[in-house]
Amino acid sequence: MSQDDIQMANRHSKESSMSADMLDLKELSPEDRKLAELGYVQVFRREFSMWSCFSFAVSASGVFATVSTTFSYPLYAGGAASAVWCWLISGFGCMCIALSVSEMVSAYPTSGGMYFTCKYLAPKRWVAEIGWLCGWLNILGQATGVASGGYGAAQLMLAAVSMGSDFTYTPTQGHIVGVMAALFVVDGLINSLPTRLMERLTRGYVVFHIGVLVAAIIALLVKQDHKHSASYVFTNVDVESGWTPAGFSFLFGFLSVSWTMTDYDATAHIAEEIKDPERKCPWAISTALLFTYLGGWVFTIVLVICMGDPAAILSSPVGQPVAQIFYNVLGKGGGLFFTVAAFIVINFGQIVAIQATSRTIFALSRDEMLPLSRVWLKINKYTGTPLNAVWILLFLCTCLNLIALGSFATVSAVFNVCAIALDWSYCIPILCKVLFGKFERGPWHLGKASTWINIYACIWTLFVSIIFILPTFRPVTAENMNYASVILVAIGLFATVYWFSGANKFYHGPKAQTFIEPSVEHHSYTAGQNKTV
Structure with missing residues (x-):
């Protein structure tokens, strides 16, 4: 065989190999096709429905438990008025952020959440720097949210133990x-x-969650004389x-609201596990946060009405403080019931927060952003989930x-x-959307009000x-x-170095x-192997 024949055969073999690696978008479901167009292979199973998405989003805020955990902040800051008005004012600002996030998640539904949108919203020459900043802020915020939620859950659990012992037991920091x-192990x-x-x-x-919240409001109003x-x-x-x-001082009461009404894009981080995420994700985020806003404000007002001597x-x-309110108004039995219920609710929130944050670690590792990315992006072949990411987070x-x-x-910090x-981490992409005009909206959007809501956020x-x-x-x-x-400075220095x-x-x-390309045998990602759309 001549040299020309050998070269022709090699070229034909190479072209055949490329053809085999081509992905036919027509063979994919609409959700997987959208993900492919955004640049990623579908590896998760799409199991989440609209109802489970809404439940996931409501649980991420955990309004009954998170208000219970942070009620002391507005009381120290300015008393009753701070608790009530900070919820109304700050809640409106948080709703604007949540609506802005919902709009962008509809356009770019991936496990990367708002971080991923930087690819499409920022100028090309700044995408790497802006993506790096946004990604690190997002993972820092989610990880500290999981950490503080775990601490709050432990506090509520031991508050119930103390109440059950007629206050002969006092919890210590240890x-x-x-x-x-121990709770982290269970949640993991x-x-x-x-x-x-x-x-x-x-x-x-x-x-x-809703049942406990409504029951608590009614019980406090009926039993408090x-x-x-x-x-x-x-x-x-x-x-x-x-x-x-x-x-x-009054302004420090905003912390209770901002800690409760945050992690708006938690549902976005499971977008690759949701059917029709372009519609279900934004609807779940927006409706869940509206419920949290209104429900949290009403619950706060009731707590102030019934709290007695602050x-x-x-x-x-x-x-x-909230556990003590339940004890004072409802007695030992009622106090124990609602304190344990608050613990269960906040632990629900912990479970979904860990799920969302582990998917964020997976998404950032997929883009080679984190140290040892190859380890954290592996998908377990039995569960179809990133177990390494779950346990390193915890x-x-x-x-x-x-x-x-x-x-x-x-720790309070x-x-x-x-x-x-x-x-x-949400406002950086929102600013890019407003300033650079590259946004192409999805099926869920804010219409003409979009820019004004974005700016206020x-x-x-x-x-x-x-x-x-x-x-x-x-x-x-x-x-x-x-x-x-x-x-913030410590993590910022680490990310910069x-x-x-x-x-x-x-x-x-x-x-x-x-x-x-996902490895079929091990059901995990193998870095460096590419497919073409």
Whole structure:
């Protein structure tokens, strides 16, 4: 055979190989075709329905439990009026962010959530830098959300134990951290289940959640004989933070709302596990957050009406003001029931938050953004889920909460970091959408109101971010210092050093039109093997 014949044969073999690797979009479902057009191979099983998506989104906020966990913040900040009005004002800003997120998720439904949208919304020359910043903020916000949620769940559980012992037992920081670690193990095992079982488990979250919230509101209003007047509820200002003037201290009450009404894109991170995500994801996010906004405000008003002496509940031996309210109004039995119910609700939230965050780790690893990305993007062949991502997340969150053994103030800062980091990971793509005009809307959109809602969302986030990094008490000491800025700077330095130490050479932003081929034998991603759309 001549040299020309050999070259022709080799060329023919190469072309045949390329043809075999071509992916025919016509053979895919509409959801998988959309994902392919965005640049990724479908590896998850699409098991989530509209109802389970809504339940997932409601559970991510966990309004009954998260209000119970953070009710002390507005009381210290400004008393009854701070709790009521901060919910109304801050909730509106959070709704604008949630609606903006919903609109963009409809256009770009991937496990990367808002981070992935940078690929399409930012100028090409800045995609890598903006994607890097947005991705790190998002994973920081979600991880601190899981960490702080675990700490809050442990507090509620031990509050119930203390109540059951007639307050002869007082939880310590060591006990809280130990229970938190044990809960992480349980939640991790649940998140190790296949997607189909996770979806079935998720369906019941919202039914239980709404039932408990309505029951608590009715029980408190019926059983409390000594209710505060409307004048007290809506106008009383009682500053315990040491800040002056009182109006400035009042603003610290926004933290309770922002920590409750956050993680808007949790549902987006399971977009590759949802049927028809372009419609179901945004509807689930927007309707769930509207429920959280209105339900949380009503619940807060009822708590203020029925709370009795705020100083007494803030000094509660169980360490949870809302648990003490239930005990005072409903007695030991009612107090135990609703405190345990709050624990169950917040643990539901933990389960879905871990699921969403593990998918974020998977998505960032798919773009080679994280150290040891090859490890975290592997999909377990039995469950069809990224188990390595689940367990590294829980390990890191446990390590973060160990700080509580030395400083409760530092752990409290985790609540602040969660709200700041997550909201800015949303607002960076929103700003790109407004400034650069590259957005192509999906089937769910805000119409002519879109730009104004986007702008208000960004302005609101800037405003509350300044508040959340300030010390919440004065005079400032090492014990009450707000260490949120320290945590943000530490993670920022790590991400910057990692970028300039070599990550900028292989990370070029969220990938598009490139498939990382799944290994059929091991059901995991094999980096470096590409398919063509």
